[in-house]
Amino acid sequence: xxxxxxxxxxxxxxxxxxxxxxxxxxxxxxxxxxxxxxxxxxxxxxxxxxxxxxxxxxxxxxxxxxxxxxxxxxxxxxxxxxxxxxxxxxxxxxxxxxxxxxxxxxxxxxxxxxxxxxxxxxxxxxxxxxxxxxxxxxxxxxxxxxxxxxxxxxxxxxxxxxxxxxxxxxxxxxxxxxxxxxxxxxxxxxxxxxxxxxxxxxxxxxxxxxxxxxxxxxxxxxxxxxxxxxxxxxxxxxxxxxxxxxxxxxxxxxxxxxxxxxxxxxxxxxxxxxxxxxxxxxxxxxxxxxxxxxxxxxxxxxxxxxxxxxxxxxxxxxxxxxxxxxxxxxxxxxxxxxxxxxxxxxxxxxxxxxxxxxxxxxxxxxxxxxxxxxxxxxxxxxxxxxxxxxxxxxxxxxxxxxxxxxxxxxxxxxxxxxxxxxxxxxxxxxxxxxxxxxxxxxxxxxxxxxxxxxxxxxxxxxxxx
Amino acid sequence: xxxxxxxxxxxxxxxxxxxxxxxxxxxxxxxxxxxxxxxxxxxxxxxxxxxxxxxxxxxxxxxxxxxxxxxxxxxxxxxxxxxxxxxxxxxxxxxxxxxxxxxxxxxxxxxxxxxxxxxxxxxxxxxxxxxxxxxxxxxxxxxxxxxxxxxxxxxxxxxxxxxxxxxxxxxxxxxxxxxxxxxxxxxxxxxxxxxxxxxxxxxxxxxxxxxxxxxxxxxxxxxxxxxxxxxxxxxxxxxxxxxxxxxxxxxxxxxxxxxxxxxxxxxxxxxxxxxxxxxxxxxxxxxxxxxxxxxxxxxxxxxxxxxxxxxxxxxxxxxxxxxxxxxxxxxxxxxxxxxxxxxxxxxxxxxxxxxxxxxxxxxxxxxxxxxxxxxxxxxxxxxxxxxxxxxxxxxxxxxxxxxxxxxxxxxxxxxxxxxxxxxxxxxxxxxxxxxxxxxxxxxxxxxxxxxxxxxxxxxxxxxxx
Numbered sequence: 034x035x036x037x038x039x040x041x042x043x044x045x046x047x048x049x050x051x052x053x054x055x056x057x058x059x060x061x062x063x064x065x066x067x068x069x070x071x072x073x074x075x076x077x078x079x080x081x082x083x084x085x086x087x088x089x090x091x092x093x094x095x096x097x098x099x100x101x102x103x104x105x106x107x108x109x110x111x112x113x114x115x116x117x118x119x120x121x122x123x124x125x126x127x128x129x130x131x132x133x134x135x136x137x138x139x140x141x142x143x144x145x146x147x148x149x150x151x152x153x154x155x156x157x158x159x160x161x162x163x164x165x166x167x168x169x170x171x172x173x174x175x176x177x178x179x180x181x182x183x184x185x186x187x188x189x190x191x192x193x194x195x196x197x198x199x200x201x202x203x204x205x206x207x208x209x210x211x212x213x214x215x216x217x218x219x220x221x222x223x224x225x226x227x228x229x230x231x232x233x234x235x236x237x238x239x240x241x242x243x244x245x246x247x248x249x250x251x252x253x254x255x256x257x258x259x260x261x262x263x264x265x266x267x268x269x270x271x272x273x274x275x276x277x278x279x280x281x282x283x284x285x286x287x288x289x290x291x292x293x294x295x296x297x298x299x300x301x302x303x304x305x306x307x308x309x310x311x312x313x314x315x316x317x318x319x320x321x322x323x324x325x326x327x328x329x330x331x332x333x334x335x336x337x338x339x340x341x342x343x344x345x346x347x348x349x350x351x352x353x354x355x356x357x358x359x360x361x362x363x364x365x366x367x368x369x370x371x372x373x374x375x376x377x378x379x380x381x382x383x384x385x386x387x388x389x390x391x392x393x394x395x396x397x398x399x400x401x402x403x404x405x406x407x408x409x410x411x412x413x414x415x416x417x418x419x420x421x422x423x424x425x426x427x428x429x430x431x432x433x434x435x436x437x438x439x440x441x442x443x444x445x446x447x448x449x450x451x452x453x454x455x456x457x458x459x460x461x462x463x464x465x466x467x468x469x470x471x472x473x474x475x476x477x478x479x480x481x482x483x484x485x486x487x488x489x490x491x492x493x494x495x496x497x498x
Numbered sequence: 499x500x501x502x503x504x505x506x507x508x509x510x511x512x513x514x515x516x517x518x519x520x521x522x523x524x525x526x527x528x529x530x531x532x533x534x535x536x537x538x539x540x541x542x543x544x545x546x547x548x549x550x551x552x553x554x555x556x557x558x559x560x561x562x563x564x565x566x567x568x569x570x571x572x573x574x575x576x577x578x579x580x581x582x583x584x585x586x587x588x589x590x591x592x593x594x595x596x597x598x599x600x601x602x603x604x605x606x607x608x609x610x611x612x613x614x615x616x617x618x619x620x621x622x623x624x625x626x627x628x629x630x631x632x633x634x635x636x637x638x639x640x641x642x643x644x645x646x647x648x649x650x651x652x653x654x655x656x657x658x659x660x661x662x663x664x665x666x667x668x669x670x671x672x673x674x675x676x677x678x679x680x681x682x683x684x685x686x687x688x689x690x691x692x693x694x695x696x697x698x699x700x701x702x703x704x705x706x707x708x709x710x711x712x713x714x715x716x717x718x719x720x721x722x723x724x725x726x727x728x729x730x731x732x733x734x735x736x737x738x739x740x741x742x743x744x745x746x747x748x749x750x751x752x753x754x755x756x757x758x759x760x761x762x763x764x765x766x767x768x769x770x771x772x773x774x775x776x777x778x779x780x781x782x783x784x785x786x787x788x789x790x791x792x793x794x795x796x797x798x799x800x801x802x803x804x805x806x807x808x809x810x811x812x813x814x815x816x817x818x819x820x821x822x823x824x825x826x827x828x829x830x831x832x833x834x835x836x837x838x839x840x841x842x843x844x845x846x847x848x849x850x851x852x853x854x855x856x857x858x859x860x861x862x863x864x865x866x867x868x869x870x871x872x873x874x875x876x877x878x879x880x881x882x883x884x885x886x887x888x889x890x891x892x893x894x895x896x897x898x899x900x901x902x903x904x905x906x907x908x909x910x911x912x913x914x915x916x917x918x919x920x921x922x923x924x925x926x927x928x929x930x931x932x933x934x935x936x937x938x939x940x941x942x943x944x945x946x947x948x949x950x951x952x953x954x955x956x957x958x959x960x961x962x963x
Binding site for chain 2: 476
């Protein structure tokens, strides 16, 4: 019952669409244009469109869709902002795409408890805009303006994980519609619990194959009193990474330490007019009280200098700080602009800190040896780095080179005890890499849970396994 | 296949014992005395002894035990330090107790990565003793000197969770022997990963019903440069709790904030000669750099004073600090000393911060109304509190009163969005409370995983469900 080759009867999906049409009217769409918009995220190029897209407005409607699709054994694929990079939202077996964009409310804010309850379709930027004035914010920041539901489903992290944790640390409770349309509540609003299996963490990162998330209770964090940011160039990649390793051993709560190699700095300079020295560079951000920020900043400067850090450029005014981080968030588009017409493959591995400098260096050497254009950047405080490959769509040789470099990156990361994906997930793109990482027995344990919870295999088939 | 009433053929266990005897010789024991020592933890009074106790010395032997017991459908119960409070180590269906005390090595320390690899039988105190001189420590501190394997299995937390997190946040990777004796590796040594289902977190808190843990990779933390501790008395419980709520909203990384009510302070004064004012009291500990600790201490004093805090008694010398925390760790025994001959029932609930003051107050009022002796203490920075009930074994009326007060505590905790256990787990003692918290559908989802991974139900039967 593992459905490696799930297939659906054409009459089943026709029946599902006709029954859903009666319930959802104009909120169900089968036009080619709309289906194509929901056929892929940011990553995969291949368009794998669903048979229909439906926009529920509340949890009861999500349950209705599931009951109906479970009865007819029709695939159901949740869709958030479409920013996933590994094909999580594609519909390789067709079926019904459930677009969560109308379920985007901030439902509750509990200031004294430091938590809030949201619907899955709210984006992280919208959430933070609505939290303005409360003294709290939601810190997890994967770069893209993803939906919270999508961030739960891919176990997102990003630039602030060092201090605030990833989605693993910031989801307290979930309401989930199961494959057969039953609605369950997992977790509580208490800050900790030892009550039975940790099903919240099982759902976080499960990529839509175990249930559709209808409500999320998130932990919020007090807005820091003081924020400072800086960029510092280093003579070499190794020097920059060594500085990060030393900083991470201090125990101080740095908010962000991001690495951009010289190619990425050049791309950001061109795209965002930063005027930075085109050398391996760290972007740092410090959150805390006035004295806390001062202390972190002083230590960072001291450590950077001791590792040959060349200049510490402070972004003291809020607008300079925003410019710096906007540039970091636009790094992806800045890189793409280096090669008009290219497609993108964003490599994502995460390794123990002790292996980081060598792993990044080996990736760089391999990229150069293959003659590719591919900046490197990463959340180096967590040992997580990305290569932005940009092959041209009409150059199969170039794409083959990308595959070779990426496969070697993953192989080396696994050899040093790392993972094939720090934050992008498995989706359709990394199924063979998951198998390489864990082997068939562990993947079999995952499959066994999937089969127990979704015996017909209707939830996002073709992903993870 | 859910085994609510697992039962085993007597000849099966006889056969298991005779085959294990050949493999383990003197390391298998069937004497009544040894079986009784392994029949219960600290909590339940009823003795439910296994049929035999075996001491494996390596993972291969653990796998051998499982293969054999799976073949014969004989229960397997892991045993650590025996400090569990909810009957996790009892053997209600008989079977083989696997005592992990000989698998207690610190296998690897990776200083640059801030992690280490241990066997399950090492205790947290032994681990920290062996880490001395590395600059790192393992901070999770449930009070008892539990084994790391036991702490993983009950999702332990304790006094330092505010700053360092619980076992949820500090287990990076696990090696697990499955029910049928296959050995698998879950998680990696990378600081984050989005590779498939989060099976590490599924194992953390699974109470020995999904597999036997044979190796654990733990995150370590840099030893704080500066540590300071203090005790502060308050005019009322509500004032103390309000001070904690305000401190938790500051975003400062307090290491420990523990609450002891006036009854517990009196018990500790008598038992540990503390000389504290017998009022509701907070024990606080501050970790960090010199400036960081100073800042936290100043804020704590300011906030305490504004909530009527009466005296801030500093324990500045390390020996005074140890005395304070030793007294806190001995609180359980201090309380028991109030009523010689009593048995103990340690209640454990966790609620959102906004509900904490009222919940503690209502528990106190109910205790007093029933005429019970029962100090209250807790990890109030997380909303987690305990009542130490001490009924006399020959007083059924008193025990019935304890049951009433405890049941009402759990009911109120659930009503405000809390949990029936913050850190002690379900075991045998809280199965009906788990059902009350989540309902049959969520418990059914847990059971489905159990059945998929352990179809014969041999792993610690009679627990959680």
